[in-house]
Amino acid sequence: MLSKLTDNIAALTQGRGGLVWRRLAQVLPVLVFATFVAFALLKLIPGDIALTLAGDNASEARIAEVRRIYGLDQSFISQYLSWFWNALHGDLSRSLLSGEAVATSIARCLPNTVLIVVLAMLISFAIGAPLGVWAASRQGRFIDSVVMTIASIGVAVPNFWLAMLLISFLALQFGWFPVTGAVALSKDPMAALHHAVLPALALAAGGIAEISRQLRAALIELLSSQQVRTLHAKGLSPTVILWKHGMKNVGVNLLTVLSLLANRMLAATVVIEAVFAIPGMGGLIVSAALQRDFPVVQGVVLVMVVIVLGINLLADLLYGVIDPRVE
Amino acid sequence: MTQAMNTALPQPKRPSWLLDWLRRDKRAAISLVFLLVLLLIALTAPWIAPHSPTDQSLANTLQGPSADHWLGTDDLGRDIFSRLLYGARVAIYASLLAVGIAIVLGVPVGILAGYLGGWVDTLVGRMIDTFLAFPAIVLAIAVTGALGIGLTNGMIAVGIVFAPQLARIARAKTLVVRQDLYVDAARCFGATTRHILWRHILPNALQPVIVQVTILLAAALLAEASLSFLGLGIQPPNPSWGSMLARAYQSMELAPEQMYAPGLAILATALAFNSLGEALRKELDPTNNRL
Numbered sequence: 110m111l112s113k114l115t116d117n118i119a120a121l122t123q124g125r126g127g128l129v130w131r132r133l134a135q136v137l138p139v140l141v142f143a144t145f146v147a148f149a150l151l152k153l154i155p156g157d158i159a160l161t162l163a164g165d166n167a168s169e170a171r172i173a174e175v176r177r178i179y180g181l182d183q184s185f186i187s188q189y190l191s192w193f194w195n196a197l198h199g200d201l202s203r204s205l206l207s208g209e210a211v212a213t214s215i216a217r218c219l220p221n222t223v224l225i226v227v228l229a230m231l232i233s234f235a236i237g238a239p240l241g242v243w244a245a246s247r248q249g250r251f252i253d254s255v256v257m258t259i260a261s262i263g264v265a266v267p268n269f270w271l272a273m274l275l276i277s278f279l280a281l282q283f284g285w286f287p288v289t290g291a292v293a294l295s296k297d298p299m300a301a302l303h304h305a306v307l308p309a310l311a312l313a314a315g316g317i318a319e320i321s322r323q324l325r326a327a328l329i330e331l332l333s334s335q336q337v338r339t340l341h342a343k344g345l346s347p348t349v350i351l352w353k354h355g356m357k358n359v360g361v362n363l364l365t366v367l368s369l370l371a372n373r374m375l376a377a378t379v380v381i382e383a384v385f386a387i388p389g390m391g392g393l394i395v396s397a398a399l400q401r402d403f404p405v406v407q408g409v410v411l412v413m414v415v416i417v418l419g420i421n422l423l424a425d426l427l428y429g430v431i432d433p434r435v436e
Numbered sequence: 437m438t439q440a441m442n443t444a445l446p447q448p449k450r451p452s453w454l455l456d457w458l459r460r461d462k463r464a465a466i467s468l469v470f471l472l473v474l475l476l477i478a479l480t481a482p483w484i485a486p487h488s489p490t491d492q493s494l495a496n497t498l499q500g501p502s503a504d505h506w507l508g509t510d511d512l513g514r515d516i517f518s519r520l521l522y523g524a525r526v527a528i529y530a531s532l533l534a535v536g537i538a539i540v541l542g543v544p545v546g547i548l549a550g551y552l553g554g555w556v557d558t559l560v561g562r563m564i565d566t567f568l569a570f571p572a573i574v575l576a577i578a579v580t581g582a583l584g585i586g587l588t589n590g591m592i593a594v595g596i597v598f599a600p601q602l603a604r605i606a607r608a609k610t611l612v613v614r615q616d617l618y619v620d621a622a623r624c625f626g627a628t629t630r631h632i633l634w635r636h637i638l639p640n641a642l643q644p645v646i647v648q649v650t651i652l653l654a655a656a657l658l659a660e661a662s663l664s665f666l667g668l669g670i671q672p673p674n675p676s677w678g679s680m681l682a683r684a685y686q687s688m689e690l691a692p693e694q695m696y697a698p699g700l701a702i703l704a705t706a707l708a709f710n711s712l713g714e715a716l717r718k719e720l721d722p723t724n725n726r727l
Contacts, residue, residue, distance in 0.1 A: 135565075138562050139562055139565045139566045139569065142562065142566045143566050143569055143570070146566065146567075146570070147578075150578050150579065150582055151582065153579060153582035153583050154582045154583075155583070155584075261710060261711065261714075262703070262707065264706075264710060265654060265658075265703055265706035265707040265710055266703050266706075267658055267661050267662070267678075267681075267699060267703065268662075269661075269662060269665055269681065270695065270698075270699035270702065270703070273681065273684070273685060273688065273695050273699070274695070274699070277688055277695070281688070281689060281692070372568075372569065372571050373571070375571045375574065376571030376572055376573040376574055377573075377662075379571075379574060379577065379662070380573070380665060380666060383665070383666055394574060394577055394578070395577060395666050395668070397581065398577045398578065398581030398585075398668060399581070399667065399668070401581060403581070403582070406577075406578045406581050406582075407578075409574070410570070410574060410575065410578050413570075413571055413574050414569050414570055417570075417571065418569050421569065
């Protein structure tokens with residue numbers, strides 16, 4: 110099993126037509142276009158951008174300085190190219206308000222966001238996967254409909270409302286968890302996890318729902334297939350069928366959910382962080398948007414898109430490892 | 437595959453089709469009735485609300501339910517029930533605006549890309565991939581930050597982010613349909629591209645789009661609530677369910693029950709949109725061999 114996987118991985122990179130290279134060739138234009146969109150957001154500002162960027166009651170000298178710093182006296186394309194070039198080198202310009210390098214702010218905030226998103230993913234798989242398998246094995250019966258109802262609610266519930274309910278009951282009433290704030294994982298791992306549990310739970314509702322639904326659908330399709338009927342006829346037990354033959358099909362489904370969830374959770378975390386007062390990427394972009402601190406907004410948008418595209422690429426490549434037939 | 441799909445396409449809809457379907461599918465019926473009631477509430481809010489949604493009464497803050505205030509009052513003494521009714525207007529306006537923009541932008545692009553193929557399709561495909569990678573709320577926040585904070589700007593941004601989802605679905609269906617015999621036949625009879633697109637491709641491509649539209653309505657509602665909660669959507673004193681939750685958050689320790697009604701309203705509405713979408717998907721599914 111393991112040697113087969115390593116073979117598959119090796120096959121991925123071989124030759125010019127290797128899956129890795131082809132995928133990279135597909136992702137790169139998307140990535141470049143995404144950076145262009147992130148940059149072009151600035152162009153949505155009505156009127157003279159320099160006036161907005163310089164803030165209210167800015168002096169002529171300050172406006173001229175802003176124009177020079179942000180290269181606003183140059184053409185749009187050359188502005189974009191120099192921004193892109195700097196971004197490639199980790200320079201995302203500076204905050205208009207604090208003057209801090211945007212890359213520094215992001216480096217400070219990103220770990221808090223990543224912690225709750227990763228924890229939420231783990232919770233989603235840990236709860237969603239067994240629920241999905243359970244529902245599929247009792248298809249059409251009571252348990253199945255209960256699980257599916259929970260899943261429907263999990264998709265429809267506003268994450269931030271769930272977060273408020275969790276705070277109200279588990280933190281304020283029972284005092285099991287801290288109400289708000291975050292602790293860096295590097296400082297105190299236990300306290301960091303303790304702070305991250307409630308935000309991650311609120312974030313995981315949609316993930317649990319999505320994973321249990323997808324897994325149930327995939328398993329039901331699998332169990333009713335000709336292939337499984339043959340294996341049954343051969344006398345294999347349902348457990349063996351599920352684990353040896355089922356996981357390949359289901360694995361591909363779970364990978365699709367993974368890249369879907371990465372996008373959704375990064376979006377949802379923006380509001381969740383506001384509820385829990387977590388200094389993460391969400392807090393960064395919301396306060397920046399409210400105060401029109403555009404370099405920060407652009408930087409956060411860029412980093413989030415790069416993360417989503419990176420996870421999509423990873424999921425695509427893992428398809429190839431699980432199932433080498435993938436085009 | 438294509439053969440089966442076409443023979444199983446729902447026949448031209450008789451008026452009784454809707455009633456038949458709703459009688460068969462209780463979940464769809466309940467969802468649809470709920471949404472119609474919500475629409476009615478949204479349209480008639482000024483006449484049925486017992487109080488003004490914005491009148492403050494600082495002597496009566498954070499009250500529990502009473503005969504005068506059915507759901508109590510918020511931290512500024514405003515009637516929660518009335519705000520809830522007015523919030524339905526915002527919810528429906530915002531969802532329809534975002535999804536309407538997504539339809540207008542996404543469907544024609546998807547159909548054209550799928551029909552024309554070639555480099556147009558490749559280019560559009562890459563653009564769709566790009567926009568799908570942006571977390572919806574994040575881009576909406578960035579756009580509202582640039583265009584100016586407000587509900588309409590936020591929902592335009594959400595619509596732009598949703599458009600590629602519809603484009604992708606319309607494109608996929610167009611790729612299937614354009615290979616079909618009757619499209620070839622139409623072409624042989626000298627039908628113009630415009631005629632083929634309007635009369636043959638569009639009606640077929642719309643089916644899966646309708647399902648996704650219903651589900652996107654729920655997503656748009658949640659996006660509106662999130663933006664308003666963050667203070668980037670509707671501006672005070674106007675009520676939206678999201679901004680009501682933001683007020684409730686402020687007084688969470690004193691009056692946790694403030695958060696129940698607006699949250700339940702969002703949950704129920706999103707649930708209704710999603711259930712309707714799922715029911716439609718099942719109903720329109722060509723492999724659904726019911727007699």
